[in-house]
Amino acid sequence: MELSMQIGQYQLRQKLGEGDMGTVFVAQSIQTSEQVAIKVLNKIDVQSAMDRGAAAEILDFAASIQHPILHPILEVIDTDIDGGMLAVVMPLAAASIGDFFAQGKPIPPKHHLRIIDTVIEGLQFLHDQEVAHGSLKPTNILVDRGGNPTITDLAMAHIRDFGLVPRQATLLQEHYIFTDRLFNSTPELAADIFALATFIYQLLTGGRLPFSDPRSEVRKVEQPSAEGLSPLVHSVLLRGLTHRKELAYPDLAAFAADFHSALQGKIDPETKRWFSVDTNTSSLDEEE
Structure with missing residues (x-):
């Protein structure tokens, strides 16, 4: 995945690390220049619209549960990367x-x-x-x-x-x-x-x-x-x-x-x- 890639309004800048479900990047908003973290779920197969829709619903449910100690989900983006991947946008932590x-x-x-x-x-x-x-x-x-x-x-x-x-x-x-x-x-x-x-x-x-x-x-x-x-x-x-x-x-x-x-x-x-x-x-x- 190229660091110059754009996902939604965000430009990927730096790879932060990899987890069980995906890869996390530092990204920057093209509109506001704000830096965020984006987790691209590239470790699971969500190429079918049904699977992608179900995963997006779970992510939306998680985003709806809000508490100061729960790191918020700012946005869920349905991308066309490699036939379809989901990307989760979150505030960038230290x-x-x-x-x-x-x-x-x-x-x-x-x-x-x-x-x-x-x-x-x-x-x-x-x-x-x-x-x-x-x-x-x-x-x-x-x-x-x-x-x-x-x-x-x-x-x-x-x-x-x-x-x-x-x-x-x-x-x-x-x-x-x-x-x-x-x-x-x-x-x-x-x-x-x-x-x-x-x-x-x-x-x-x-x-x-x-x-x-x-x-x-x-x-x-x-x-x-x-x-x-x-x-x-x-x-x-x-x-x-x-x-x-x-x-x-x-x-x-x-x-x-x-x-x-x-x-x-x-x-x-x-x-x-x-x-x-x-x-x-x-x-x-x-x-x-």
Whole structure:
């Protein structure tokens, strides 16, 4: 895709990166000279008018859900690139949390709680409407120049659920997919809790993922290291990461409350019983 290409009123200027569903560019408005980000969905086949129309409807639905923490969709453009591709226009962010991890730049601890609380607030807004994000990961948590986070790519997991699936998920995405779920599984509220626990673990440990391998058979026997975490926070994250549905948090609010309680020196009795790091075992390896 040539950088001189024009999409709608926007001229592509610079490639920012690639994700599971498409390629992101910096673009400039020909009319206003404003710079934006454009995500061209070139990893999925939407050449048929029916598929393209369905994907556009999902994107329009995502654009209609507005909250200060949800990165807005400014416009959806139906292009004629390679027989028909969709392009999503968004405000240009300074970076993503994933950029910091990829560059080996741990985020200073003084910023951790604000980032975590902001992401929780955005997810809770969605969950209150019975909408799952389905694709939470560091590259989908953006920050502006003031360090304020927003969550992007709400539509992507829902487009995959419709059946428009790229050939393969990135390794990072596989680490954030709920245990025993597929890349194109229907987005679930419980899966968002798993992804959030994965993100918090990675943030607090300076970029380390909780599991060495994303495969289910590894997750079910491997206990994430407590290195860099307080014992109580580690216990809460273990519960957030568990594959055992009967022991999982019932909802996002319960996870968030237990996480904040851990910071104050207390955790839920069930978390302490099954996931306490004061013992040598947890529900990740007991009663399998």
